[in-house]
Amino acid sequence: MTLDPEHVRMAEALLFAASEPLDEATFVARLPEEADIPAILAALEEQYRHKGVNLTKLAGKWCLLTAPDLAWMLEEERETSRRLSRAALETLAIIAYHQPCTRAEIEEIRGVGLSRGTMDVLFEAGWIRPRGRRRTPGRPVTYGVTEEFLIHFGLDDIKDLPGFEELKAAGLLDTEPSGIFRDLAGAAEGEDEERSIDPEEEEL
């Protein structure tokens, strides 16, 4: 039996336009009655065998898929630059100044729990790494910064980080610590989110 090329065209258009793989019953329902569906599909499979797109049978259903060897050209790497959250920034600073330090120590210093995502972001950025385990109960993992961290921030050595007093002298600390400040902050809360010093600040 010879195939009607019109039937092949119809099956091809159906496969192309379908939003999901099609079973043979669909072809039977939508092509003319006399169409030999298995033969048509076999012919299309052969036609597309060496093309950029292949007719593939998935879970008993048919669909056109790009050839597996060409998958690489359908991928694209895109870089998006993102800013660190305040929590991530502080965590990074603490790890840099206090390394090696544990998660619990970071939480102790920041006075607030550390959400999983915060550390993940720093790992993803390639700026922190596990360094070992503290010889205390539970043997918590200690963290430190990476070489990439030093390179990114233009530091030759971790010892090059300025100390607290120097930071203050350099004007990087514009909020004078004083006993009354906390009350002020409490009163101003909500007015200026950036300056909020509520220790239970929302993470991320």
Add this chain to the structure above:
Amino acid sequence: MTLDPEHVRMAEALLFAASEPLDEATFVARLPEEADIPAILAALEEQYRHKGVNLTKLAGKWCLLTAPDLAWMLEEERETSRRLSRAALETLAIIAYHQPCTRAEIEEIRGVGLSRGTMDVLFEAGWIRPRGRRRTPGRPVTYGVTEEFLIHFGLDDIKDLPGFEELKAAGLLDTEPSGIFRDLAGAAEGEDEERSIDPEEEEL
């Protein structure tokens, strides 16, 4: 020069994977440097000419579409689109054929004021866009059709609009006001701003 069949396969895979028409620059960027893109596309156009799927150029970009004669069998895949009102349809045709054209020119041709909603519908569909300002008193905004318009209506270029050249040759696409409706509008002016067909109306 002979075509590398691998390059043809790559272009084919890209065309099948794409969710929108692709311009030649995309092929240049994704295929090997030595690939002869126009020749590859011409070869694919020929290869798919009599298939259930054809390679078509829309708005200067390439895409695969099911063959026009198979529309009847793809009813299930059809998108349900909102019907345009006659006013919107006429306005769209006038903008397409006369672009760039001003609101006043559309009103002049239709002999009736344009309600805000009519243009809104066309903007919402993504088929028209402001193109600039006419260098006449009042500097009215001119409108034209978008790439999506060309793609939706299956056109490669504005010149492919049905009967475009004939209409142009017959002078029917001139936007020169006939002069007669100016007097008419002048009389009705001030009664209904939306219906004003004063060609020097202030836009936006």
Add this chain to the structure above:
Amino acid sequence: MPRGAPAVDKGSFDGSEKANPDVIPLPSAALVVDLDGYEGPLDVLLMLARDQKVDLLKISILQLAEQYLAFVEEARRLRLEIAADYLVMAAWLAYLKSRLLLPPDEEEEGLSGEELADRLAFQLRKLEAMRKAADKLMNGSLVGRDRMMRGRPEGVRVIRRSVYECSLRELLQAYAEQKARKGITNPLRLMREAVYSVEAALARLENMLGELPDWTDLMSYLPENLSDPFSRRSARASTLLASLQMAKEGQLEIRQSATFGPIEVKRGKNRR
């Protein structure tokens, strides 16, 4: 030609046609007037011109003007609300009609009646051309209606890689700020003083272990100066945890001879 009677009867329109905005009701011999169905006076004129059943190039503008005037007359008789532009058009057509009927006045300035009629005819042709173009556009092969794009585009998979931006200044500022914040008050401090930390228990155990080589009750390692029950409970828990940690490292051995009996420890073999 009798006033008010378009030449051809195309049948009065019924409700079903009116429901469809794309179908324009045709004026019938009885001249049923429904202004809502029209897109302005030019639309009415074009419809009347079509009723002449001739090419727009050959229509009789005079006849058209008469038909339009009859149409508006009828609408007024039926007391239909007529928009101003319909009336303006009627006035203009009445003027055009008089110009066309009267012999040309050589003295009068501006366009002659014939020229005005030509312009109107041209306007009608332009509108007609756009109507037909719109129809052709809609009857063409529309993508998504007649020709389908790929139903299941695999698309280009975008692998996103985040690059984090952060300057040294920001880093230092963050540290300084939290340090400053810390300098103000530490809300956890009060609690922590009451708690006997595992680290402290570990240090104490390590120090004292060497002095007591035989099985000793673990509880004898507790600091003596703990007065309140909370601190004592905390010290007991921390010391037990510390002993377990050291046992794990082989620094000490633990035994408990009875359930709820005293836990005893002694120096382990790995004691450095």
